[in-house]
Amino acid sequence: MKATFLVSIVLGFLMLSTFTNCDKVENPYPEQYAIDTTLYPGLWADYLSNEYPVFTQNTNTLRNALIEDYTGHKCNNCPNAAIIAHDIEVANPGRAFVASIHAAPSATGTSSFQSFDPTASSFYTDHTNPEGRQYGIEFQNGFNFFANPQGTVSRKIVDNKMFDLSGTWQSRTATILADTDLKVNLQSEVNFYTSTNGGFLHVEVEKLTADPITMNAVVYVIEKSLIDWQVMPNNSYNEFYEHESRHIGCIDNLAMGRSVFSQASSSGEKVMLDYSYKIPAGYTKEDLHFLIYVYDTETYEVLQVIKQEIQ
Amino acid sequence: MRISLVTVVFFGCIQFYFSQGSISGNIETIYQYLVTDTLIGADQPAEKSLVNSYANINYRNQGFKAGVRMEAYMPHILGYPDRFDGAGLGYRYFGYENELVDVTFGNFYDQFGSGLIFRSYEDRALGLDNMMNGFRVKLKPFKGVVLRVNYGRQRFSFSEGSNIYSPALVRALDAEFNLNEWFPKMEEKNVRLSVAGSFVSKYQKDNNPKFILPENTGSYGGRFDFGYKKFFLNAEYVIKEQDPSQDNGYIYNYGKGILINAGYSQKGFGVLLSAKSIDNMSFRSDRDAALQDLQIGFIPPLTKTHTYNLVATLYPYASQPNGEVAFQGDIFYKFKRGSYLGGKYGTDLALNYSTAYAPIQNTSSIPAGDSSRVMYNSTLFDKSSLIYWRDINVTVEKKFTKNFKMKWNYFNLVFNNDIIKLTSANGKVQSHIAVIEGEYKINKKHSIRAELQGLWTVDDYINNFDPDRGNWATAVVEYTVSPDWYFSLVFQSNYGNPVEADRINYPIAIIGKIWGATRLQLAYGRQNEGLFCVGGVCRFVPASNGLTVSFTHSF
Numbered sequence: 071m072k073a074t075f076l077v078s079i080v081l082g083f084l085m086l087s088t089f090t091n092c093d094k095v096e097n098p099y100p101e102q103y104a105i106d107t108t109l110y111p112g113l114w115a116d117y118l119s120n121e122y123p124v125f126t127q128n129t130n131t132l133r134n135a136l137i138e139d140y141t142g143h144k145c146n147n148c149p150n151a152a153i154i155a156h157d158i159e160v161a162n163p164g165r166a167f168v169a170s171i172h173a174a175p176s177a178t179g180t181s182s183f184q185s186f187d188p189t190a191s192s193f194y195t196d197h198t199n200p201e202g203r204q205y206g207i208e209f210q211n212g213f214n215f216f217a218n219p220q221g222t223v224s225r226k227i228v229d230n231k232m233f234d235l236s237g238t239w240q241s242r243t244a245t246i247l248a249d250t251d252l253k254v255n256l257q258s259e260v261n262f263y264t265s266t267n268g269g270f271l272h273v274e275v276e277k278l279t280a281d282p283i284t285m286n287a288v289v290y291v292i293e294k295s296l297i298d299w300q301v302m303p304n305n306s307y308n309e310f311y312e313h314e315s316r317h318i319g320c321i322d323n324l325a326m327g328r329s330v331f332s333q334a335s336s337s338g339e340k341v342m343l344d345y346s347y348k349i350p351a352g353y354t355k356e357d358l359h360f361l362i363y364v365y366d367t368e369t370y371e372v373l374q375v376i377k378q379e380i381q
Numbered sequence: 382m383r384i385s386l387v388t389v390v391f392f393g394c395i396q397f398y399f400s401q402g403s404i405s406g407n408i409e410t411i412y413q414y415l416v417t418d419t420l421i422g423a424d425q426p427a428e429k430s431l432v433n434s435y436a437n438i439n440y441r442n443q444g445f446k447a448g449v450r451m452e453a454y455m456p457h458i459l460g461y462p463d464r465f466d467g468a469g470l471g472y473r474y475f476g477y478e479n480e481l482v483d484v485t486f487g488n489f490y491d492q493f494g495s496g497l498i499f500r501s502y503e504d505r506a507l508g509l510d511n512m513m514n515g516f517r518v519k520l521k522p523f524k525g526v527v528l529r530v531n532y533g534r535q536r537f538s539f540s541e542g543s544n545i546y547s548p549a550l551v552r553a554l555d556a557e558f559n560l561n562e563w564f565p566k567m568e569e570k571n572v573r574l575s576v577a578g579s580f581v582s583k584y585q586k587d588n589n590p591k592f593i594l595p596e597n598t599g600s601y602g603g604r605f606d607f608g609y610k611k612f613f614l615n616a617e618y619v620i621k622e623q624d625p626s627q628d629n630g631y632i633y634n635y636g637k638g639i640l641i642n643a644g645y646s647q648k649g650f651g652v653l654l655s656a657k658s659i660d661n662m663s664f665r666s667d668r669d670a671a672l673q674d675l676q677i678g679f680i681p682p683l684t685k686t687h688t689y690n691l692v693a694t695l696y697p698y699a700s701q702p703n704g705e706v707a708f709q710g711d712i713f714y715k716f717k718r719g720s721y722l723g724g725k726y727g728t729d730l731a732l733n734y735s736t737a738y739a740p741i742q743n744t745s746s747i748p749a750g751d752s753s754r755v756m757y758n759s760t761l762f763d764k765s766s767l768i769y770w771r772d773i774n775v776t777v778e779k780k781f782t783k784n785f786k787m788k789w790n791y792f793n794l795v796f797n798n799d800i801i802k803l804t805s806a807n808g809k810v811q812s813h814i815a816v817i818e819g820e821y822k823i824n825k826k827h828s829i830r831a832e833l834q835g836l837w838t839v840d841d842y843i844n845n846f847d848p849d850r851g852n853w854a855t856a857v858v859e860y861t862v863s864p865d866w867y868f869s870l871v872f873q874s875n876y877g878n879p880v881e882a883d884r885i886n887y888p889i890a891i892i893g894k895i896w897g898a899t900r901l902q903l904a905y906g907r908q909n910e911g912l913f914c915v916g917g918v919c920r921f922v923p924a925s926n927g928l929t930v931s932f933t934h935s936f
Contacts, residue, residue, distance in 0.1 A: 092582055092599035092622050098592040098633055098754045118591060340588070 105346035109268035110261075117270075123259040125274045130255055135166045135246040136363055136375040137239055139221045139315075140173055140206070142183025143197055146301045149311070151219035151236035156314055158243050166243050167361050167377050168315040169290050172197035174218055175210035179203030183218045192307060193299045201325035202317055208325075209233065224372040225365065232370065253279040254331075254364045256287075258378045262355055268348035271321065271378065273362055275330045280337045283366050285373065287343055288327035290361040293318050293353070321345045321360065330364060347380075355380040402442025407935040409505070410434040413458050415927035420885055421907060423924040431458045435471075435505070446485075447475035452539060460913065460922035461508040462538065462674075469542030472512060483519035488512045491531055493555040493579040495640050496679035497619045498600040498664060501535065507913065507920050509673050511535045511666075514546050525562030529555040535666045535675050547666035547675045549585035573608035579619075581677060583666055592631055592754070598624045600636075600664055600678070616641040621664055621678075625754070627671060628663035629703055633754040636661035639761055640681065649715040655683050656708050658761040660740055663702035673918050678702075683709040684772060685733045689790065690855045690873060691836045692814050696796040696803065697912050698737065698770045699919040706764035707737035726780035733774050739767035739800075768809070771795040784823075790816040798847065803912050806847035811839040825863075832857040837877070852877025865895045873909070885909070898935040903928065 107114040110121075139155045141148040155168045174181035180203055186196045209215045214231035222232050223242035234242070255276045262269035275287055293316040300311030322328070322345055330341045349355050363375035412432045417425040432455050439448035452471035454461070474487035490512055493499040503510040515533020522528065531553040534546035557577035561567050567574060580601045587594040602619030621636035637660050644653040657680075664678035680700035687693040712732040716723035741764065742757035773793040780786040792814040798806040813836070820830040834855040840848035854876060859869040869891040878884045889906030910924040 092597045093595035095593050095595050095623055095633060097752055098594070098625070098631075099752055122591065342591075 105270065105344055106268070106348065107346070109263060109266045109270065109346050109348060111263050111265045117261075121261055123261075123272050125257055125259070128255045128257045128274065128276055130257075131250075131252055132165065133246060133249045133252045133373075134164075134375045135162070135224050135243045136361065136372045137166060137168045137221060137223055137243065138205075138225070139168060139170045139236075140215070140218055140233070141170050142172055142174065142181065142218045143193060143195070143299055143311075143313070144185060144301045145183040145218040146303050146305050148183070148219040149300060149302055151221065152314065154236045154239055155221065158240055159315070162243065162247060164377070165247055167375055169292055169317045169361055170313065170315045171202045171205060171317045172199075173202040173206035175206055175215040177207065177210070179206030179210075181218070192309065195298050197298075197313070197316065199317070199319040201320045201323065204325040224375070225370045227369065227371070251279075252374065253277070253281065253283065254285060254373045256362055256364060256374050256376045258360075258362055258376060260360075260378055260380050262380055266348070267355075268346065269380070271345040271347060271360060271362075273343040273345075275341045275343065275364055277331050277335050277337055277339045282333035283331065283373075284329070284333050284368065285331040285335075285364050286327040286367050287330045287362065287364045288324070289321040289345060290363075291318050291321055291347075292316065292359050292361055294357060294359065318350075318358075321347050326367075327365075329367075349380075402440060402445070404438065404440050405936065406436065406438040406448075407933065408434075408436045409934075410930075410932045411458055412930040412932075413925070413927060415459065415925050418907060418924070418926035421887075421909060421924040421926065423907075423926045425927075426456070426459075428456055431456055433458045433461065434468075437472075444477050444479050445475075446478065447473075449473045454539065457508075459925050460920060464538040464540050464545075465508070466540060467542030469539075471510075471539055471544060476517075478519075481521055483517075485517040487516075488514050488536075489517045489531070489533075491517060491529065491553075492679075493529070493553065493581070494577060494602070494604045494617045495681050497617055497638055497640065497662065497681075498579055498602055498621065498678045499531070499551075499553045499555070499581045500676075500679035501531075502679075504918070507673060507918060509918060509920070511674075511676055513551065514544065515551075525559040527555075527557045527559075529553075529557075535677070537667070537670075537675055547670075549583040549666035549668075549675075551581065551583050551666050551677055553579070553581040555579045571608075571610045573613075574605065576603070576605045578603045581664075583664075583677060585666070585668060589631075592625060594625055594668070595623045598622055598664075600624075611647050612643075612645045614641075614643045619662070619678075621662055624661075624664060624668070626663060626665065626668040628665070629661050630756075631754070632661070632756045634661050634756060636664070637761060638662045638680070646713075649717065651711070651713040653711040654709070656762070657681070657683050658706045658740065658764075659700075659702060660704045660759045660761070661702075673920060676918075679918075683707040683737065684735045684770065685709075685711070685774065687792075689814075689816050689832065689834055690857065690871065691834045691853055692774075692792050692794070692816070694909075694911055694913070695836065695853065696794050696810060696812065697919060698772075698796070699801060699912070701737070701769060701800065704740040704742070704759070705737045705769060706740050706762055707735065707770075709733070709735040724779065724781075726786075729776075729778040731776040731778075733772065733776075736771040737769040738764040739769060741765045767797070768795060769797045769800050785819070785821050787820075788816075788818040790814075790818070792816075798849070801912075804849050806849035808845040808847050810849045811841070811846045813837045813839070828861050828863070830857075830859045830861070848879060850875055850878050850883065867891075867893045867895075871906070875909075900931075900933045902931045904931075905929075 110117045137155045139151055159166050159168045172184050173179050174183055180198055184198050186193050188194050213233050215233040220233045223239055224246045225232055255278055258273045260269055260271050296313040296316055297310050298313055300308050302308050358380055360378040362378055363372045365372045414430045415425050434453040436451045449470055450472035453468035454465045457465040472488045474485050474489055476485035490501045501511050501513045513531055513533035518530045520528040534550055536544050537547050538545040559575040561573055582597055582599040584597050587596050600621040604617035606615040618639045623633045625631035625633055639658050641656045659680055666675045666677055680702050682700050684698050714730045716728040718727045722728050740759055742759050744757045746758050776790045778788045794812045796810045798804055798810055816834045818832045822828045836853040838848045838851055839846045855873045857871050861867045871889040873887040875885050887907045887909050889904055891904040893902040905928045907926045912919040913922045
């Protein structure tokens with residue numbers, strides 16, 4: 071009887087110790103990705119109450135494609151690759167999106183193709199940015215990334231190659247767009263305030279698969295068009311070349327994005343991501359848009375991508 | 382051949398085993414055939430007839446226990462949540478119990494103390510069933526000690542013939558010590574004392590983008606029950622840690638509550654005093670749940686449970702888990718036989734007073750710009766002047782002859798409709814209700830009982846009393862042929878409604894037949910819409926007109 075009593079008391083304390091590990095939240099507001107609430111011209115509590123979006127159920131079933139065109143303004147073959155990427159995007163409105171990333175496979179993420187001289191009369195613009203260069207570093211080995219122009223289509227590995235020359239981008243895109251196994255869905259909304267020249271991007275991410283995939287979300291800031299110097303295929307210098315869909319960085323400076331789902335996350339789980347963004351000097355909101363994507367952190371494959379205008 | 386032999390032996394053993402033991406259970410079916418009644422806004426459902434049916438079967442044999450409940454909603458009767466549909470297994474369990482241990486796997490119900498932080502129960506009339514699905518261990522390791530551990534998820538719904546359970550996992554522990562069993566001298570001196578402590582926690586994943594939510598929320602409390610001769614005092618005090626939810630507007634305050642009961646009773650006299658103070662004690666296994674769904678804790682009401690038609694159905698009070706300070710007093714006195722007021726058979730007098738107020742929530746000590754979402758400070762029993770409810774009632778019951786007795790009742794209700802939101806009235810509704818009841822025993826088998834009820838609302842805008850739907854009256858006649866037949870006529874009328882078109886009558890005729898443990902009842906008539914409440918928990922029942930047949934059988 072004594073032994074039983076002892077066992078039960080020990081059992082009780084064990085249970086109690088489990089129960090007492092309750093969570094205490096000192097600050098209920100998410101801090102890890104702080105957003106600049108001053109971009110809202112009013113009380114933040116009012117924003118949360120009145121303007122924070124409520125998304126309806128996302129009924130999309132289509133998988134979109136992200137074409138990452140790794141390019142350089144001194145790369146003479148790059149304009150032709152850019153045309154191919156652009157044509158794919160035009161041919162698949164709302165389904166295929168281009169990000170022209172000025173980066174190269176190296177320890178710095180750049181090569182002579184991206185070099186610039188701010189004091190020179192040409193090629194004085196630095197088209198690179200820290201996040202783009204980080205991709206150059208990340209993918210320099212093991213992904214068939216050896217030069218510009220190369221690119222990925224939703225970073226899907228085909229024939230052991232994530233990066234490939236522009237000749238395969240069309241077929242790769244077609245494969246992605248025909249994929250019926252959508253693993254994650256995205257929907258987003260932007261609230262922009264002219265008085266602060268900034269606003270907030272809210273993204274709902276919904277996992278659609280029970281597969282144990284760890285997923286991150288990334289938001290590219292894309293400059294729609296920029297007229298600037300470019301070495302052309304005939305090696306001439308074109309001062310008025312139109313650089314389209316230029317990647318100018320990530321909204322939160324996180325090249326690898328934010329974690330949205332762990333392997334344990336179940337199908338149907340939803341995560342909301344909140345970002346603040348102030349339009350950089352020299353731009354208007356019409357000059358830019360966001361490309362929002364979710365990728366598999368193990369394979370880097372982009373599982374879904376959407377475009378969000380700033381409005 | 383070998384397999385066949387094994388199979389035969391196996392099933393032979395099963396048959397032998399199950400030929401022992403006992404089987405018990407019950408069956409209940411409620412059928413409704415409803416018709417459209419535009420006067421009261423009652424619609425005939427597309428299926429025209431509705432039915433809920435339940436069958437409980439329990440088996441016990443030498444400590445082993447198992448049971449199932451089949452449920453069918455084809456479709457569900459009026460007032461039940463729409464998500465209840467289909468037929469299937471709604472409840473199943475098996476377990477074993479002896480003097481030391483009681484183990485249950487599957488579905489089970491349980492309650493710790495008054496239920497403030499844990500009560501899993503079924504109230505079929507309300508459509509409420511927050512059964513647990515998991516396991517329970519009840520251990521009596523030592524004389525006077527009872528330990529209980531419950532793990533599981535609560536039932537949320539019954540859809541397409543299957544249970545749907547809560548998103549949160551509920552873990553509950555209770556330890557109860559009966560000191561009388563340790564110190565026998567207490568018993569000799571007419572002292573009774575038991576103490577207990579509970580701990581309940583829930584785990585629900587943080588799925589809210591706006592806030593960092595505590596995923597593990599704990600609630601704990603202690604209670605005691607003391608008695609000395611004819612006096613008793615019991616109390617329970619509980620604390621709930623951070624539990625932002627839809628109920629409390631996602632605040633991060635701790636919750637707390639206390640319930641105290643004290644009483645004294647002797648032959649012909651009894652007094653009971655109760656007090657309750659609740660602050661932020663809505664505790665559910667889904668932080669986004671509402672109404673009566675997925676409640677882990679139960680806030681007992683401090684109101685008298687009324688049975689008369691008007692007082693019970695028109696202005697019922699529902700406990701306010703976000704905060705209330707409530708008191709209740711009951712006095713029962715019997716004037717002795719032969720006394721002036723007692724007469725030949727004695728006279729029973731019952732007085733009851735209950736009231737509930739909003740607690741004071743002090744915000745002045747919360748610093749401006751504080752981001753903790755602790756929105757106020759409060760002290761138990763610190764009540765404001767905002768009244769939620771008040772009920773003063775008196776009942777006198779007197780037997781005049783061997784065959785005839787009467788009961789006189791008066792109720793004075795104040796009901797804050799801004800809080801309870803039962804009707805379209807603004808502010809408070811005050812009503813005077815009088816009931817006269819008489820029962821005459823015609824002979825050994827035949828008796829007749831009648832009630833006459835009147836409800837008059839107060840029209841006093843200066844004191845913020847809204848006349849609401851005006852005056853009501855109800856007449857009831859019930860004829861019983863013991864032990865197996867009963868006939869009732871109920872006639873309710875909203876004769877004093879300020880809107881002439883809404884002066885509606887609600888007649889209902891009821892006939893019932895009883896065969897031992899079997900009962901069949903037919904009721905036909907019109908039912909007004911309103912809140913149907915049991916124990917401070919309410920559900921809305923729409924208006925209806927039609928036939929209701931209920932059948933129950935126990936075995």
